Amino acid sequence: MPRRQRSRIAVLATAVALTATSACGGGGDDAAGGDVLTLGYYAEAGGPADGTMRALVEEFTKANPGIKVKIETADYDEFYKRLRTQLAGGKAPDVWLSDGVLVQEFAGRNSLRDLTPYAAGLNLADYYGIDLIKKGDPQGRLFAFPQGAQSTALFYNxxxxxxxxxxxxTADWTYDDLLAAAKKLTRDTNGDGKTDIYGFRAHSPSFVESWWPMVKAFGGDVLADDGKIAIDSPQSRAAFTWMNRAMHEERAAPDPVTTEALGKSQILFPSGIVAMQFGIYARIQTAAQGKIxxxxxxxPKxxxxxxxxxxxxxxWVINRAASEAKAxxxxxxxxxxxxxxxxxKWMSIGEAIPINRKVAQSAAFLRPSTPPTDRKPFIDALDTADDLGLNPVWSEYTAAITKQVTGALSRRIGIDEALRTAQADAQAAIDRFRPAG
Incomplete structure (x- = not known):
């Protein structure tokens, strides 16, 4: 790989670490005296999300002079490590920003207030994401309120x-069209016998940008509506067979080992190593940093x-232990x-799709002057999207599936064996869970 490209990848690797959707950092503010509302969120210290959040907190307190706010913030991993310890010790923030996939974990621990009564005075049709949050709870309760949304589209250079x-x-593309184009786009640009540009990035540890939507598109599922794992199916086999063909037979996409060797999955598109990828909305940030x-x-269909x-x-979620006044x-x-x-204001940092429908449907969001200049595909996807199989042990059961799927996509094990084991291990994780009393 040319030295210039290696240097570019190194810079982009740093950028991705700072702008990943769920990974950011920060410090804390003190609000001295009185009854203080503690607000927690994850953000990069001093970054756009942290700065914008602090400015909004200041605006909020000016509009509500009787409310003082103390901010607690850290990068994603540290924030949730600390939060779980705080919850165990009864010292968690009164309100915090939860990754959407973790809401049911906290609800299952009996740590969250049901926001259904609070939201009764709102027209919930004015906001994206309400139905997806309710779907995660067996009783359809609203244990969280949307802060920002992510849906997935096909990015192309x-x-x-x-x-x-x-x-x-185009919007009419099928998976056959995707693979055909990926093969044409895959090239050795310097004649050294090695691929320099791949047509498509198929594998990613971020499975919402990889195998999960493919399984759904091929007619399969991961978590069925009855709460049972459903990954072991003919439809899933077809999806993983397509991925293996693209990576190992047609060589139009890097396999998992090559993906990591080239600088990890989220670096490949902004560094120009792949021509296409599935990406959540926040990947616009890293693509922009690569000047793509x-x-x-x-x-694709x-x-x-x-x-x-x-x-x-x-x-946003509210701590069940918070006083009525703080709630x-x-x-x-x-x-x-x-x-x-x-x-x-939050839309301006490009971190998420606005959950306020009026803002999300504005020209400022849908047709900005910076690439991509048409962002309607994200809204269309959000309107029809399913959730990510949410339940209180989401992290555990998805980790069990990912372990086996990665083995199949690396061809260390067969697809049939991987799906059988993934289904058994993931179901065992679900069956072990007992909700807090």
């Missing part, structure tokens, strides 16, 4: 397509026309953050 003379993707002229279209759209809704203040903060003004 316009310059690579133009140079190769390949027509750009990015286009986005809906995910599977055999029966499904796209496998998925979404994650990061959300009321926390709800005021949540309503404030969901308003048009704060949502417009």
């Amino acid at each position: 316009k310059a690579i397509f133009a140079k190769a003379g390949v027509e750009p993707p 002229d990015t286009g986005v279209v809906p995910l 599977g055999p029966d026309g499904r796209r496998g759209d998925l979404a994650n809704v990061n959300s 009321e203040s926390a709800w005021k903060w949540i309503k404030f953050f969901a308003g048009e003004g704060p949502q417009t």
